[in-house]
Amino acid sequence: MYQYNQDDQRFLQQRCDQFREQTTQFLAGELPAEEFQQLRLRNGLYIQRLAPMLRIAIPYGEVSAKQLRALAAITRDFDKGYAHFTTRQNIQLNWPKLDAMPDLLGRLAEVDMHAIQTSGSCIRNITSDQFAGVATDEIADPRPWAELLRQWSTLHPEFNWLPRKFKIAITGAESDRAAIAVHDIGLRLQSDDAGLYFEVWVGGGLGRTPLIGVCINTRLEPKHLITYLTAVLRVYNQFGRRDNKYKARIKILVKAMGQLDFTAAVNNAWQTLKDGPETISEDSIARFAEHFSRPNYLTLTDQTPSGGIITTDQPFERWYAQNVLAHQQPGYAAVHISLKRTGVAPGDVSDRDLEALADLADRYSFGEARVTHEQNIVLADVEQTKLPELFQALGMHNLDRANRGLATDMICCPGGDYCSLANAKSIPVAAAIEETFHDAEAEHHLGSLSINISGCMNACGHHHVGNIGILGVDKKGEEFYQLSIGGEPGEDARIGRILGPSVARAEIHWVVQRLTQCYQQHRTVEETFNQTLDRVGIEAFKSAAYEGLTS
Amino acid sequence: MKLITTVNGYPEHQEIDFIWSGYEEPLHLNDPEQRSNTASTLQIEADALPDAFQHHLANARLILLHLPAFTDGRPYSLAAILRQHHRYEGEIRVFGDVRAEQLDHLHRCGINSFVLKAGEDAESALDKIGYFSKWYQPNISA
Numbered sequence: 001m002y003q004y005n006q007d008d009q010r011f012l013q014q015r016c017d018q019f020r021e022q023t024t025q026f027l028a029g030e031l032p033a034e035e036f037q038q039l040r041l042r043n044g045l046y047i048q049r050l051a052p053m054l055r056i057a058i059p060y061g062e063v064s065a066k067q068l069r070a071l072a073a074i075t076r077d078f079d080k081g082y083a084h085f086t087t088r089q090n091i092q093l094n095w096p097k098l099d100a101m102p103d104l105l106g107r108l109a110e111v112d113m114h115a116i117q118t119s120g121s122c123i124r125n126i127t128s129d130q131f132a133g134v135a136t137d138e139i140a141d142p143r144p145w146a147e148l149l150r151q152w153s154t155l156h157p158e159f160n161w162l163p164r165k166f167k168i169a170i171t172g173a174e175s176d177r178a179a180i181a182v183h184d185i186g187l188r189l190q191s192d193d194a195g196l197y198f199e200v201w202v203g204g205g206l207g208r209t210p211l212i213g214v215c216i217n218t219r220l221e222p223k224h225l226i227t228y229l230t231a232v233l234r235v236y237n238q239f240g241r242r243d244n245k246y247k248a249r250i251k252i253l254v255k256a257m258g259q260l261d262f263t264a265a266v267n268n269a270w271q272t273l274k275d276g277p278e279t280i281s282e283d284s285i286a287r288f289a290e291h292f293s294r295p296n297y298l299t300l301t302d303q304t305p306s307g308g309i310i311t312t313d314q315p316f317e318r319w320y321a322q323n324v325l326a327h328q329q330p331g332y333a334a335v336h337i338s339l340k341r342t343g344v345a346p347g348d349v350s351d352r353d354l355e356a357l358a359d360l361a362d363r364y365s366f367g368e369a370r371v372t373h374e375q376n377i378v379l380a381d382v383e384q385t386k387l388p389e390l391f392q393a394l395g396m397h398n399l400d401r402a403n404r405g406l407a408t409d410m411i412c413c414p415g416g417d418y419c420s421l422a423n424a425k426s427i428p429v430a431a432a433i434e435e436t437f438h439d440a441e442a443e444h445h446l447g448s449l450s451i452n453i454s455g456c457m458n459a460c461g462h463h464h465v466g467n468i469g470i471l472g473v474d475k476k477g478e479e480f481y482q483l484s485i486g487g488e489p490g491e492d493a494r495i496g497r498i499l500g501p502s503v504a505r506a507e508i509h510w511v512v513q514r515l516t517q518c519y520q521q522h523r524t525v526e527e528t529f530n531q532t533l534d535r536v537g538i539e540a541f542k543s544a545a546y547e548g549l550t551s
Numbered sequence: 552m553k554l555i556t557t558v559n560g561y562p563e564h565q566e567i568d569f570i571w572s573g574y575e576e577p578l579h580l581n582d583p584e585q586r587s588n589t590a591s592t593l594q595i596e597a598d599a600l601p602d603a604f605q606h607h608l609a610n611a612r613l614i615l616l617h618l619p620a621f622t623d624g625r626p627y628s629l630a631a632i633l634r635q636h637h638r639y640e641g642e643i644r645v646f647g648d649v650r651a652e653q654l655d656h657l658h659r660c661g662i663n664s665f666v667l668k669a670g671e672d673a674e675s676a677l678d679k680i681g682y683f684s685k686w687y688q689p690n691i692s693a
Contacts, residue, residue: 007684007685008685010684010685011683011684011685011687014682014683014684015683018682022652035621035650035652038621038622039652121622121624151687152687152688154687155656155683155686155687156687156688157627157655157656157657157659157660157686157688157690157691158624158627158628158631158656158660159624159627160624160627160656161621161622161623161624161627162624163624234628234631234632237624237625237627237628238625238628238629242623242625272632272635272636273635276635277689278688278689
């Protein structure tokens with residue numbers, strides 16, 4: 001992973017010093033509240049329902065064992081001993097205190113971590129594929145480019161005051177695990193006879209107006225990545241709406257201008273910048289790539305439970321089938337660790353969990369772990385013969401659930417329990433659904449299904465792209481939930497369709513169950529939820545869902 | 552680099568020859584007959600389109616750039632466009648809701664003169680420029 005040099009560390013230290021001065025000034029009444037608000041947001045600090053919330057950046061989801069241990073200690077020293085992984089591969093603390101924030105940021109800086117631009121109207125954390133560098137369907141490793149973009153976007157002088165937040169995702173594999181089509185900018189590394197190139201997608205996003213992005217450049221030479229993105233951001237910074245924050249995202253501008261005019265405006269702005277000083281030299285990207293060189297793999301051969309791996313029991317085989325993924329390197333596997341556990345909010349981890357993950361990363365995966373945008377953890381480089389041992393160790397920490405991609409692997413925002421934007425709670429809904437699908441046998445029989453829950457239309461829980469999407473709404477002071485079905489996040493991204501009237505919290509898990517029953521009743525062998533939906537039509541699901549509802 | 556403090560954060564307006572705003576024709580403040588050959592002062596609003604005033608840049612000696620709110624990013628891009636696209640080398644003076652904390656980024660976009668908002672501490676303001684010893688992007692020089 002990327003190793004900070006002295007310049008990077010000094011930069012981070014200066015950023016901490018700067019925020020310490022700003023906080024001191026604010027607390028002394030020398031810095032106006034509306035100005036400090038913007039400055040603290042750009043250091044990841046929100047004021048939530050009950051306390052401040054700090055969102056710590058985990059660039060493209062890569063985190064070291066050392067950093068996980070530091071995070072564990074920070075949750076103990078500054079918070080209540082737990083934290084929450086987000087859909088932007090970040091981690092959030094729910095109870096830090098404002099006056100302790102400069103010290104907290106200082107502690108993060110000790111392990112090369114920060115909270116820069118994790119909120120505010122600026123370029124947010126760059127997200128990517130959690131299997132970058134190990135996926136068998138990879139065209140090129142996106143991480144060197146993701147790190148290059150992280151640096152470029154960090155305190156960019158021109159783009160710190162955009163009309164609204166700005167999210168960039170990048171993938172380098174055939175299967176899109178970074179949901180690039182629902183980002184302000186989505187980048188897809190491709191290659192042909194002439195070499196590597198980027199597809200540039202713009203104007204996707206969820207929130208109040210969910211839209212799938214459009215491709216404005218089908219073949220961008222990689223050396224032009226920074227100058228081209230500068231042009232996109234410059235057009236957005238100049239012409240994006242600032243009069244209405246609900247219409248301020250780039251997707252609205254792209255839609256208003258039209259794809260052709262927007263592309264022309266970008267190309268016009270690009271002419272000035274193209275081949276200029278920010279053109280990426282081969283040396284420069286090679287230096288970034290060095291940070292992501294392959295670890296010291298042993299020379300091994302591929303093993304399976306039926307040949308080579310000593311299987312101990314049936315739970316292992318189920319976990320292996322569900323949570324272990326193929327790897328580029330013979331004899332290795334990528335392991336998905338579920339953070340969707342009974343009695344724990346989706347994506348939440350305790351300080352002990354974080355330390356356990358750190359130990360396991362050290363012992364089994366070259367001291368590194370990945371955070372996924374589905375709020376789980378990946379150990380990317382595990383020797384296949386050590387999988388039974390790892391499975392046992394995970395079991396000791398309640399981290400061995402074999403539910404990757406199944407109904408209980410829900411994406412869920414913190415919702416009304418924490419977030420001041422939320423219209424409704426989402427964690428209790430996830431808990432009720434978890435209980436409904438708790439039986440592992442039945443859940444496996446049901447198969448792949450994404451259930452995504454957001455507590456408001458800001459859509460942090462990505463409800464639009466869940467096979468079943470659940471959105472919290474406020475109906476005369478009561479919590480109701482609107483359902484949509486048929487969403488999809490990946491390379492065939494699409495927005496779910498609203499099913500019908502919203503339902504009360506007490507009934508939501510029953511409705512979800514009836515939708516899955518309808519799917520099981522109609523599906524043919526191997527058919528996904530969306531394929532069945534497309535074939536059968538929404539009406540069948542609608543009547544199944546609302547049958548016998550009291551509200 | 553210049554730091555100007557005024558009572559209300561706005562520059563004296565009588566020197567300005569033209570004001571550009573949005574798609575509008577420029578507002579002529581001085582006799583338009585005289586404008587062609589003399590060096591001029593332009594005022595540019597945040598919503599102005601550079602194409603509309605580019606013919607006047609050759610004679611411009613001072614550009615007053617309006618920052619309507621400290622959260623408005625448009626003047627940053629306008630300054631960058633003036634420097635990078637139009638190769639304007641004269642003074643760009645930002646005025647409006649200009650706060651000390653923003654001087655560094657404004658400066659890095661090619662702005663070389665600042666009219667601070669009333670109440671901002673002028674003494675400490677210039678110290679904000681160059682606070683960081685490293686940046687991840689090249690600066691746009693004036």
